[in-house]
Amino acid sequence: MRRRPSPFLVAAAALLLVVSACTDVEPTAVVRDDPAGADAPTSTTTTDPDAGSDPPPPVGDDLGPDVPADFAALSPWAPCAGSFECATLTVPRDWADPEGDTIDLAVTRHPAEGDRIGSLLVNPGGPGASGVEFTQGFVGSGLPDGLTERFDVVSWDPRGTGGANRVDCTTDQDWLEPDIDPTVEDQADIDLIRTETAAAVARCEQAAGDLLAVVGTRATVRDLDALRGVLGDEGLTYVGYSYGTTIGMEYLRMYPGRVRAMVLDGVSVPGVDPIVDAHVQAQGFERTLDAYLADCPRRATCPLGEDPKATLLDLVARLEAERIEASYQLGVDDAAPRDGTVGVGELYIAVAASLYDDSSWPILDQGLEEALGTPAQGRTLLALRDQYLGRQVDGTWADDADARSTIRCADQAERSEQPEGDLALAEDWAAELPFWGAWFGTGNPGCWGAPEAVEPLLPLDEAALAGLPPVVVIGTTNDPATPYEQAEDAAELIDGSVLVTYEGDVHTAYRSLSDCVDDAVTPYLVDLAVPPSDLVCA
Template sequence: MRLAGQTAKVTRRTKRRSDGPGRRLAAAAVIALLPISACSARTPATSQQPGVTKAVPAMRTPASELRAFYEQRADWSDCGDGFQCAKIQVPLDYTKPSGERIEISAIRLPASGKRAGSLLINPGGPGGSGIQYARAAKSVVSERVREQYDVVGFDPRGVGESTPVHCMTGAQLDKYVGMDSSPDSPAEVTELDNASKQFAERCEAQSARLLPHVGTADAARDIDVLRGVLGDAGLTYLGKSYGTYLGAMYAELFPKNVRALVLDGAVDPAMSAIKSNEVQAKGFEVALKAFAEDCFLDGACPFTSRTVDGAMKEISDLLARADRQPLKNDLGDGRVVNEAWTVLGIATPLYERTAWPQLRQALGQAMIHGNGTSLLRMADLLVDRRSDGTYSNQTEANMAVNCVDHRYPTSLDAYGKAADAAGKMAPHFGPFVMWGSLPCAYWPAKSAEADKPIKGEGAPPILVVGTLRDPATPYEWAQGLAKELTSGVLLGYDGDGHTAYRSGSTCVDTAVDDYLLTLRAPKNGTVCPKAT
């Protein structure tokens, strides 16, 4: 999708760093699911087309064939600020463990007290850098937990420093991200279609050997190798947004190796890709309405109407205006602040309630003065675009993982109908999110399995955390995952923004810390009150 992750397309900087709201916002976006997609072509790819490779179904490899990977010695070295870095080797293809190897980059902050083990963390995306996330360990993980556990981050395969997927240049990504993903005419649909097909073709041209092997099942296998290298008998894990899917997949493949899993901002594996897009779009719509309600309590609220419906119409009018005539851009980089960049700029602050004042200001500049510069800056955080015009590989990795993990429609007509339906339920985000998955229709590596529930049978209690008004991973996803997991325990948070742990709720933080340290999970269905 176009909005979920980068925790859907955001920056690799981390959530809750102490160096300003922009950096916190970037990390909140890194914890999203971010399906940011763009456009595609005429004839959907099928497994019969030349050059198309099917992803290999999940399967177990005898432990004896993998023993060398589990027993490898990581060469940890100082990499600044008290952190240690290392690389480990894993098979590119777990069905051929004696074949090509790739490297996984990891980082750790040693426990400050008596060490009990390692806590692996993942910020989501897919495509978010776990290495950059771990750099903010002192704000991402409580002092109680850091005292006993090394905090370990890693870039999943295909991401960042771990054999990354590459597809396009910065200029090409500028054009792609700025494509009109809510087309109003057959010509705009064709343009979007062609761009989506081109995205897939460029990824195949540069990363063909990697694409079938960047799925979540293989990333979960890498986690188990990393667990073995770290010397932990059981995995202790904190995953956010897409990281919840990665953690749940680990429980499915290695239930007996689980010690404690916290899955915060949960994804529902059983939901189809198109249904997930629809639910996520509605989640952003709910968050936008919550922002509008809150806006009226502030003297700087830019809306001239005094009702939520009126405010939502003003935002619709702004998007229509940007679609007709781009907003002003003072950055001097040649980009036009059209509807696509404006939607991204509005969506980004919805990931974190503390960024709502920035959204009020940015909307005021856009609606009153026609200036979209602040919205463009926030959109850059979500897609992880740097000031020099280059991007991390977050956008490409996000698409690569999503397309190989899930089954997507392969006909242009199916996307059009789904976008129309989503637009009726979520007018500001529905078409944008739905059309954003179009490159998956042409992706050269296809999912070999349908979306289905993950049960994790045999695993100890797994804590699933959901925020009631989470825009990127709606609460119903957390409810679904907790029910599907045989040992799932649901903890809700009556709050706004994306994910709950370390977001201001003492209730949530205490429950998560107690579970990680003592394995005592809260009562299933507990809902923590809104933080004051």
């Protein structure tokens, strides 16, 4: 059976891609030769209390306990993963009932190598990404210099992700099924979307059960403060990437007096109308796609000819009509072979995965060259799609995508009346954004069939984030997933914040990518030396 990779949507595209953590698809998406211009986004911020249905909640927490650490426990640390240590954080399953049932969350740390300041807590984004897995790889391959000497670098698996208490609705076999066409041309497309989405919702309700009611960002923020408390840190020192910035901004709203230092890189502002959010993101991806296409004349690997966008849109039409063979095996030891095909659904995800970092562009070139060749071949495109959705080298699949859509739906009150959403909206967006408009527009506002949100995120206003210590906000000018305008919005919302701008075609910047960014941000985390206002790094 053909399926769409997400349990509660089709708004899908927006929820599938919304804010993925420092995505790194390029190295292992290389397969063996012989296998077994959109308008500038509008602001996402709602500051007018008459603009939304509800005013922002007051600063603080009106549901959970004032001191989450009083209801949490951390097990003894034990060696794991080389120089790391691991432990288990036990917290209330439902923070509205802090003395009731509990849930265990995996935690990892890299102990400070020198004169220790305290803990540096890191979240990679997603939502749905494992903080444990990310941090155990990031410390040696992307974490800027100067942090491991002074901090225990700590992360955790947010509720619904990672270990035993994860949302995992989709089997490995399900992930191998071909993706459906994510855009709508006729009633048959609508019928298929409705059938597949209803089946996915039923599957997730059965697999995840009451866990669906206790995931969400505000519950995760309480977990984060509980972790800070049991670690013994008086104030939180935090770096949040992508969706991790949503966690950070909600922490500022709920616990403004418990922050030592905070870096928000690749901002996703909480509480934004989901249709506005999807539109802004669609504009961001179209803008970055146009940058990729405009760069074609400078890349010998680009196969798209004199009119790259027209060639790409022609390929979309071809793959809507027929699928192409796409078996592959990754070019690493012990890689499991993958038999499959590529259609338009896989193409969209492969292109999206490649736009998070311009270092991935040559691999996308390779995939498009194969698909445009004679005979047409989709192996690299399928490898990009698979890795983005969580396929591991051994052929098993991670659960990130299921957790991602579940957490996003826990964070928004809106629900689509039908799985396909407002098709007139999708048509309008397609006219504005030739490649991404229909894909992002289908299904909005999303979350059809999801349980009612217990604690949806509400819009922020400037009064909600006042009286804070300085916060550093980082925005990348051509970030597709979290457009730069959201960093500007966050800098306006957070009183006393400093905006650092990185000029580039990547998603997130504080990861040993730019000496200019690292040299400005690391002294802030270590010594609380605030970077210059409006710093621009190239």
